[in-house]
Amino acid sequence: MTQTAVPFLFMRGGTSRGPYMNRADLPKDLDTLSKVLVAAVGSGHPLNIDGIGGGAAVTTKVAMLSPSDDEWADVDYFFAQVSVEDQLVDYKPTCGNILSGVGPAALEMGLVKPAGDTTRVRIRAVNTNARVEAIVETPNGAVEYAGDAKIDGVPGGAAPVLLNFMDVVGSATGALLPTGNLRDEIDGIEVTCMDVAMPLTIARADAFGLTGYETAEELDANRPFMERMEAIRLEAGKRMGMGDVSKSVMPKFGLLSRPRSGGTVSARYFMPWNCHPSMAVTGAQCLASCVLREGTVADGLADLPTGTPALVQIEHPSGIIDVTVDYEGSGADFTLKSAGLLRTARLLARGELMIPQAAWSK
Template identity: 35%
Template structure:
């Protein structure tokens, strides 16, 4: 990081990974103290501001993401990756959750930046994700000594097609709580302050996700964003359930004031059995083409597609008898894969779960993604963000 006139200049790579877009920053280029680093990143994104008009953020939770990367200190990994969800309306970066979509971008970045030796036809990138303290494996297609960008693989929520990148989350169970089922039960009963209770399944795989039945909160599972907005109180009830579940397993302190932007975990998803529905792009999805309908809530709003880490948790939950996702599964669902119907289309996940003593292990949970480098350059941060006498990292 350099001081140029009245600005700091920080090298930045903008990348799309899956249905997310964010900035990849090298840890060597950032202040060493976390509070200084976060002030710089918030200013880089233009937060707090819902539009992020004075920064690189895109004004949505899907485009307000940061990946901090550097060499891994572990011999089992090629690169270290820390994910941060940059708040739109608060001076907060949440490092509690992870993001599989941005992990896809990090895998591609690692190959192109030489963190791992390129091999054909697939280069396996072992990413140590500091958020969950697990290794994620990105399988990057390579041809003719170069990353293969062109291909016929497409994902819902991203126009066009390109080469497929498989992202595997082996042994992702218990990333935050130590157990795939944090409470030890496939379902639990959550009671809200006004006395009504809801059945939930809490799953810890890649991220901690709370699953509820769509019908329990007055929904069908086919909703798009505008549909949910029309159902009075549904988002409020969903948020109350999320917070109550988080407190039940100790992720949220009982005395803390909580909002969707201040506490990204746990995530929450409502599910339903397969039905015919129409996507946000107007495409018709047949009930015969999906195994389950699911809607993922991110920072208080409906996700335009479906989060990768959420799909890992959903795939795991669907294979455990008695969970809410398992109850909603199609009778014809495969034992090793899952087709998720979400607002933008379908998401395919491969899953292999096995019993291990009184719990479960995730042997494989792999998702097909695409990614692309969009831009390299320098981001300029006013020097007023950091005091002149504070020591910052120098390249």
């Protein structure tokens, strides 16, 4: 046999897409696992022509599920970001959009049993040890995918998946402000380094001479900006205690500008070597927290909501994403309790993913 068959679900989760597999069906050691995932996605070609990736960072993501041994959680979610062309796999981050499909996938795989018209799936994100509760519609004991909920970046409507994120502060670095500062200056650019669900280096678009309303394609094509941004990100990674991040997708990078479509703030999010076509779920939580915390680079840009939980509406290249942030206090007493978002997901296909036998060899 020249290929190994691996059962999988092919799902859209939020504005991302990829295979969802049972962790037990895959190699245990990460080196071999990386070879298998590179082969599955087809990393190494801009179109991922020899795999099921879609030639973009939002379509070269993998979710691996297993029963959880955590007392709180029902299922463990192990995420892998596979590069489009470089045959690299990063296990450091998690992905909130792909997480949108974890609840439905766990039900489809039989890892969780339906419990009435809606089922609460408690998820441990293994990469960051975060806890997330997904509320999935399950009328008649089956996952419902049809509905009227809409998220920008996805055409049409679908059944809602509600995500409540707990323990989001210091997900990767252990601190809300990993450098200890509300603002740092790197290469003449003021940035806020913040870690909420995903560590980010955040700057104002106008600091780079940008409007902040550029399309993702325009930003990707602006090589002088992209090169300068990457240099700042690398230095920020060191200051955040993350070491050499040249081959890691963390920290991500965010640009903020004033809203122009009725939202709270406008943002562009980088993955980090390309601009996201919409907005990452984890990144949205960090950007929303940056907006709400006084003294950051977001000061003066946002139309701040009043009261708590606060609804922060972030404008992005494909529309708006809503983040509900439960927090208390202000200034040095600012304490983030949880963040919630509405997402959707859809099962696109199921079957066996064929992996070349050579990928399994150590």
